[in-house]
Amino acid sequence: MRFRYYPYGLKIATLSSKKLGDSYEGTLKNNYLYNDKELFDDADLNWYDYGFRNYDPQIGRFVQLDPLTDDYPFLTPYQYASCDPVTNIDIDGLEGGSAVIARIGEAVVTSASNLTEVFVVAPKTIHGVGSALSKAAAGIARAAAMSNLINTSFKTRNVSETTNQNNGVNKNLNAPPPINSYPSVSSRNATPEEMEGADQNEAIRTANGGEDDAYYLDKLKRENIAAVENGPYKGLPIIEDLMKAGRYEVRYSYHKEARKAFGNAVKEAVIWYASGKLIDLALEYRAGSRILPNSGPIMKGMGAASRAEMLAKKLKLNINSATTRQVLNSLDESVESFISKFRKSSIYGELPGGQGGNFAKMTVEEALTSGNTTVRKLLIDNRFVK
Amino acid sequence: MEKDKTILRFIEALSQKIDINLLQVVDYWDADLCAIGFKKGNKLIYISTYNSFNNRIIKYDYDLELIDELVNEKIKVLKRGRAISERQLIKEIKSFLIG
Numbered sequence: 001m002r003f004r005y006y007p008y009g010l011k012i013a014t015l016s017s018k019k020l021g022d023s024y025e026g027t028l029k030n031n032y033l034y035n036d037k038e039l040f041d042d043a044d045l046n047w048y049d050y051g052f053r054n055y056d057p058q059i060g061r062f063v064q065l066d067p068l069t070d071d072y073p074f075l076t077p078y079q080y081a082s083c084d085p086v087t088n089i090d091i092d093g094l095e096g097g098s099a100v101i102a103r104i105g106e107a108v109v110t111s112a113s114n115l116t117e118v119f120v121v122a123p124k125t126i127h128g129v130g131s132a133l134s135k136a137a138a139g140i141a142r143a144a145a146m147s148n149l150i151n152t153s154f155k156t157r158n159v160s161e162t163t164n165q166n167n168g169v170n171k172n173l174n175a176p177p178p179i180n181s182y183p184s185v186s187s188r189n190a191t192p193e194e195m196e197g198a199d200q201n202e203a204i205r206t207a208n209g210g211e212d213d214a215y216y217l218d219k220l221k222r223e224n225i226a227a228v229e230n231g232p233y234k235g236l237p238i239i240e241d242l243m244k245a246g247r248y249e250v251r252y253s254y255h256k257e258a259r260k261a262f263g264n265a266v267k268e269a270v271i272w273y274a275s276g277k278l279i280d281l282a283l284e285y286r287a288g289s290r291i292l293p294n295s296g297p298i299m300k301g302m303g304a305a306s307r308a309e310m311l312a313k314k315l316k317l318n319i320n321s322a323t324t325r326q327v328l329n330s331l332d333e334s335v336e337s338f339i340s341k342f343r344k345s346s347i348y349g350e351l352p353g354g355q356g357g358n359f360a361k362m363t364v365e366e367a368l369t370s371g372n373t374t375v376r377k378l379l380i381d382n383r384f385v386k
Numbered sequence: 387m388e389k390d391k392t393i394l395r396f397i398e399a400l401s402q403k404i405d406i407n408l409l410q411v412v413d414y415w416d417a418d419l420c421a422i423g424f425k426k427g428n429k430l431i432y433i434s435t436y437n438s439f440n441n442r443i444i445k446y447d448y449d450l451e452l453i454d455e456l457v458n459e460k461i462k463v464l465k466r467g468r469a470i471s472e473r474q475l476i477k478e479i480k481s482f483l484i485g
Binding site: 094317318327350371380 | 415416419421432436439443461473
């Protein structure tokens with residue numbers, strides 16, 4: 001069955017499916033509905049259990065006071081999801097957490113979405129593609145800047161060069177350079193029907209107020225596509241896709257392909273972002289490859305590899321990291337010995353108990369499985385590898 | 387390299403609350419799927435979700451550090467926080483790195 005909800009969680013009865021009865025079906029009932037929270041529907045109560053408080057979707061408010069209300073005087077004590085149910089879900093009745101995993105350009109992935117179900121707000125006109133293209137490129141640039149991918153490029157730029165007074169974005173060194181806006185869409189808003197009609201050229205000319213398209217196409221190419229092509233993102237596959245979308249766009253008769261290419265680029269960007277691949281790229285870009293001692297493949301003896309791999313999974317370690325392999329190849333060594341061989345001795349000062357303390361005497365495996373955050377951090381911290 | 391969804395979601399949540407372009411995301415803990423760092427100048431915050439990544443309610447551990455980027459020999463932790471909420475952590479980040 002599929003249910004649809006208003007933003008604050010009230011079920012939209014007319015849009016929710018009503019499953020036909022099945023004579024073989026048991027009487028199991030799913031009460032975990034809106035935001036996967038349990039619905040109390042006894043006596044038509046219709047409250048959701050959020051852990052710390054109960055939520056009434058009919059009024060869009062919790063029915064108990066917020067226990068943290070003193071810390072947040074700007075929010076009403078009964079608020080749900082920080083009063084923004086479109087971008088937030090309430091986690092536990094205490095605070096709103098963002099439901100948005102990634103938002104790049106006009107694509108939004110929420111915690112309720114599969115990555116394969118990326119919702120792209122498809123532009124309605126070819127010029128809409130252009131506008132969306134700019135936003136997507138800027139969004140990707142922001143994501144990339146956030147993960148340091150292009151920090152190095154920006155550090156050499158002057159602040160004034162990266163500041164766009166018109167739209168107020170890019171106000172710091174880490175932000176992407178401005179991507180120029182497209183010509184006003186409003187004056188050129190040919191409808192999809194017009195675009196897809198037999199005489200597209202005429203429709204566009206009409207929408208342009210009779211002006212020659214070549215003028216706009218040249219302008220687009222000069223001012224916008226070039227901004228992307230010559231930008232510091234050049235060479236990134238995502239940007240290549242966006243550029244492809246842009247090239248399609250200037251050839252307006254291919255606007256469907258442009259939309260498709262744009263959609264693919266945004267989906268790819270969102271998946272990259274959500275999987276942390278941008279951060280990965282940033283690290284590759286910055287550090288290059290670095291060979292750590294004792295970080296070869298985990299193949300010490302029969303069963304050793306699988307033991308280490310299982311432990312990596314249990315401990316949430318990245319098996320592809322050289323630091324992880326170094327740690328996993330040293331599981332049976334004492335922490336003291338591990339540090340003396342592979343880490344700078346200065347970290348003893350932060351190790352609980354110091355050199356000769358309890359943690360120093362433990363094996364690396366014991367120390368990691370102890371759950372002590374400080375020890376975990378120190379053993380894995382690649383700032384202190386020798 | 388990849389990060390656990392608890393970390394990715396936190397980064398997204400943080401970007402909703404503050405201008406994340408003011409900070410630099412650093413990953414000195416690339417081996418740890420449940421850890422990430424944010425840096426501004428010589429201030430660094432280490433964040434880990436390892437102790438609660440499987441829980442319904444995610445709690446965060448953090449260390450506030452003063453660092454010397456050139457030397458990287460010593461570690462100076464100013465404050466440690468353990469098992470705190472997302473809201474408290476964002477507050478800490480704001481006051482330590484931005485405020």
